[in-house]
Amino acid sequence: DTGVSQDPRHKITKRGQNVTFRCDPISEHNRLYWYRQTLGQGPEFLTYFQNEAQLEKSRLLSDRFSAERPKGSFSTLEIQRTEQGDSAMYLCASSSGTGGTEAFFGQGTRLTVV
Amino acid sequence: QKEVEQDPGPLSVPEGAIVSLNCTYSNSAFQYFMWYRQYSRKGPELLMYTYSSGNKEDGRFTAQVDKSSKYISLFIRDSQPSDSATYLCARDNYGQNFVFGPGTRLSVLP
Numbered sequence: 001d002t003g004v005s006q007d008p009r010h011k012i013t014k015r016g017q018n019v020t021f022r023c024d025p026i027s028e029h030n031r032l033y034w035y036r037q038t039l040g041q042g043p044e045f046l047t048y049f050q051n052e053a054q055l056e057k058s059r060l061l062s063d064r065f066s067a068e069r070p071k072g073s074f075s076t077l078e079i080q081r082t083e084q085g086d087s088a089m090y091l092c093a094s095s096s097g098t099g100g101t102e103a104f105f106g107q108g109t110r111l112t113v114v
Numbered sequence: 115q116k117e118v119e120q121d122p123g124p125l126s127v128p129e130g131a132i133v134s135l136n137c138t139y140s141n142s143a144f145q146y147f148m149w150y151r152q153y154s155r156k157g158p159e160l161l162m163y164t165y166s167s168g169n170k171e172d173g174r175f176t177a178q179v180d181k182s183s184k185y186i187s188l189f190i191r192d193s194q195p196s197d198s199a200t201y202l203c204a205r206d207n208y209g210q211n212f213v214f215g216p217g218t219r220l221s222v223l224p
Contacts, residue, residue, distance in 0.1 A: 004157075033211060040122070042202050042214030043158065056210055091157055093212075102148065103212055105157040 002026060004106035006092050012112045013082055020078045021109045025094030032075050033103060034067055035091040036060065043091055043105075049075060082113045117141075118205055120215035129224050133190040137203035137215050142181055146206035149177055149188045151199045152217065158202055162188065193222045 005024040013019050025032045030051050035043035046065070047057045051072040061067075064082075069075040079086055089110050093103040120137045127133055135149075145166050150158035162177040164170045164186075170177045176189040186203050200217040207213050 006157075040216070042118075042204075042216045045207075045211045045213070048211055089155075102160050102163045104160055105150075107157040110155070 004092055004094050004104055006090075006106035006109050008109055009107060010110045010112075012114060015084060015113055016081055018078065018080045019082060019111065020076055021090055021092075021111075023075045023077070023092030023106060025074070025092070026096075026104060027073075029094035029096045029104075030072065031095045031103075032069055033093040033095075034075070034077050035093065035105075037089045037091055037108070038087075046077075079111075082111075084113045087111055087113045117213050118203060118215040120203060120218050122216055122218060124219040124221055126221045126223060127193055129193060129195060129222055131193050131222075133188075133193050133197070133220060133222075135188040135190075135201050135203075135218050135220070137186040139184050139186065139205055142184055144205045144207075147177070147179055147186050148204045148206075148212065149175075149186075150202040150204065150214075151197075152202060153199045161201075195222050195224045197222050 007022045033048040034046040037043045045058050046061050047067050049069040064080045067077045089108045091108045093105045095101045095103040118139050147164050149162040152158045164177045167179050167181045174191045178187040198221045200219045202217045204212045204214045
């Protein structure tokens with residue numbers, strides 16, 4: 001499978017716990033994006049990487065959120081001290097080159113905070 | 115004003131109908147547009163990618179961009195029940211990320 005892979009697919013956690021999600025992009029893609037999607041809404045941009053450099057972060061990405069892409073390959077998104085409002089689908093996408101190229105999404109990680 | 119607007123639907127059509135899905139956007143400077151299909155509880159799947167104005171066809175799908183009116187359309191010919199999904203339009207955001215509309219939920223009835 002050469003598509004974008006995300007793990008886990010589902011995560012249920014108690015409020016206040018930390019969670020970490022992983023994304024493996026398409027291998028030759030140097031751009032990696034994290035989005036969040038709630039029910040009935042389109043995906044909302046969180047952050048993106050060009051290789052290992054994190055180039056932009058949305059205002060949605062509070063201090064409790066951190067993302068890394070240490071070697072320019074896979075990426076992790078960590079949420080600390082989860083809140084019920086963090087419950088959403090977290091989507092990862094990758095693309096090649098600079099802007100103006102297609103982005104391909106993974107199947108997402110569905111987070112439920114109870 | 116939202117940057118990309120879509121009618122959320124739901125839109126219900128009989129099998130075999132031609133479906134027209136539409137988006138509007140706010141800034142005529144944007145040039146790259148995408149349509150994604152998203153099944154329930156799945157990630158978005160890229161359907162069509164267009165640059166600037168004009169039409170692009172791929173099988174039963176045609177994407178159309180009208181920059182003068184800031185209007186993006188996706189047409190689905192001979193619609194099938196398997197086309198039932200949410201359709202998201204998106205625009206490239208100055209080469210940095212992508213801005214999505216809220217999506218239109220489509221049901222194709224057999």
